[in-house]
Amino acid sequence: MDKVWSSQLKKGLVELAVLAALREREAYGYQLLQRLARNPLLSTTESTLYPTLARLAEERLVAVRQATSPNGPPRRYYRLTASGQEHLRQLSEYWRHLSSAVNELLE
Amino acid sequence: MNELTPQLRARIDAHLDAVEQQLAAANVPREKRRAIVDDLETQILDMIDKDRPASDADIDAIFRRLDPPEAYGKYSSPPLAAPNPPPADLSEPRVCPDARKGACCIALAIVSQLAGFLGFFVAAGPVININSAQSPAPPNGGWYPEPHPWAKLFLLILAGAAVIAPIAGTWLGWIAVERIRNSAGRLYGLGFAAIEALLYPLALAWIAGFMIWYFIIVAYYDRPEVPNRGRAVCYIGGSCTSILFSVLLIWLLASFTRPRQNSSTPPGAPPLSGNAALL
Numbered sequence: 001m002d003k004v005w006s007s008q009l010k011k012g013l014v015e016l017a018v019l020a021a022l023r024e025r026e027a028y029g030y031q032l033l034q035r036l037a038r039n040p041l042l043s044t045t046e047s048t049l050y051p052t053l054a055r056l057a058e059e060r061l062v063a064v065r066q067a068t069s070p071n072g073p074p075r076r077y078y079r080l081t082a083s084g085q086e087h088l089r090q091l092s093e094y095w096r097h098l099s100s101a102v103n104e105l106l107e
Numbered sequence: 108m109n110e111l112t113p114q115l116r117a118r119i120d121a122h123l124d125a126v127e128q129q130l131a132a133a134n135v136p137r138e139k140r141r142a143i144v145d146d147l148e149t150q151i152l153d154m155i156d157k158d159r160p161a162s163d164a165d166i167d168a169i170f171r172r173l174d175p176p177e178a179y180g181k182y183s184s185p186p187l188a189a190p191n192p193p194p195a196d197l198s199e200p201r202v203c204p205d206a207r208k209g210a211c212c213i214a215l216a217i218v219s220q221l222a223g224f225l226g227f228f229v230a231a232g233p234v235i236n237i238n239s240a241q242s243p244a245p246p247n248g249g250w251y252p253e254p255h256p257w258a259k260l261f262l263l264i265l266a267g268a269a270v271i272a273p274i275a276g277t278w279l280g281w282i283a284v285e286r287i288r289n290s291a292g293r294l295y296g297l298g299f300a301a302i303e304a305l306l307y308p309l310a311l312a313w314i315a316g317f318m319i320w321y322f323i324i325v326a327y328y329d330r331p332e333v334p335n336r337g338r339a340v341c342y343i344g345g346s347c348t349s350i351l352f353s354v355l356l357i358w359l360l361a362s363f364t365r366p367r368q369n370s371s372t373p374p375g376a377p378p379l380s381g382n383a384a385l386l
Contacts, residue, residue, distance in 0.1 A: 029146030047178035054139040072152040
């Protein structure tokens with residue numbers, strides 16, 4: 001039950017985590033998965049991440065470029081667009097409001 | 108690069124096909140399906156050990172670490188997504204500030220136009236009196252008295268306000284309508300804003316509608332005095348044209364201020380997205 005609850009909560013935050021992970025530099029899907037997995041609390045699965053990336057690309061919050069890979073098909077590198085950066089700023093602001101409101105309740 | 112045997116390649120392709128089928132069943136558009144599957148393929152190939160030839164056991168181990176294809180079935184494209192996350196604007200619903208400013212401009216426009224109109228007659232009063240039969244002839248061989256310089260300055264300011272305020276009020280009205288319609292209920296005052304946005308454009312449209320027909324009729328009869336039938340045509344044509352212009356203006360306002368896709372949040376809030384679709 002606990003696991004389901006935390007999983008649901010985390011999934012709601014995937015978008016924020018992905019945008020934040022792309023803030024510094026571009027990454028391809030698997031690289032991003034590994035980048036997020038460095039913190040177990042943010043670790044997500046590919047069936048959640050890749051659809052999220054596809055949606056963010058469709059909404060032009062991230063731009064995609066293809067680059068050759070030594071292992072096979074070209075890799076799709078994702079980077080934040082200007083509107084993606086603005087969206088990240090707004091989401092971060094909202095997250096801070098939300099977390100402080102929840103913290104206030106918990107204290 | 109580690110070459111895969113055709114059998115292993117076929118197994119990977121089968122897995123990718125299964126994922127794509129799940130996405131297709133969830134109504135995910137083809138382009139997005141390809142993007143997701145391409146990312147997954149890159150991951151699988153990256154996970155394969157490059158130092159030695161891959162085996163069935165390696166592929167099995169990789170598949171065990173991956174989500175099963177069925178996990179992609181829960182994904183739905185944004186149109187089918189669940190409701191969006193709450194807006195970031197945590198403030199109470201309030202009147203749109205632009206609508207308030209626009210209302211001030213429109214009020215200023217009306218007052219300045221009325222005052223200018225009245226002021227003109229006050230300033231030009233002596234002229235009117237002089238022209239009337241009861242008044243004496245203008246002094247100094249026919250020159251009418253000049254209005255006081257302060258009165259001229261006042262009229263000039265009123266004239267400026269009477270021209271600029273309606274433009275500003277209309278502009279703010281359009282902005283306000285757009286913001287209110289995109290605010291998901293956080294801003295109100297849509298009726299006010301719509302009146303601001305349309306009051307002067309509609310007035311101009313009606314004036315233009317009748318003027319067009321007046322000139323058409325005068326040109327048709329080739330004299331300024333037109334018979335009753337011509338007047339009736341002028342009224343009917345002017346009314347129809349004005350109504351047409353009005354409908355066009357309202358349609359333009361509705362189109363230009365249409366809520367943006369994925370943006371039922373107010374200005375300043377994160378654009379809505381299908382994050383909840385993943386839940």
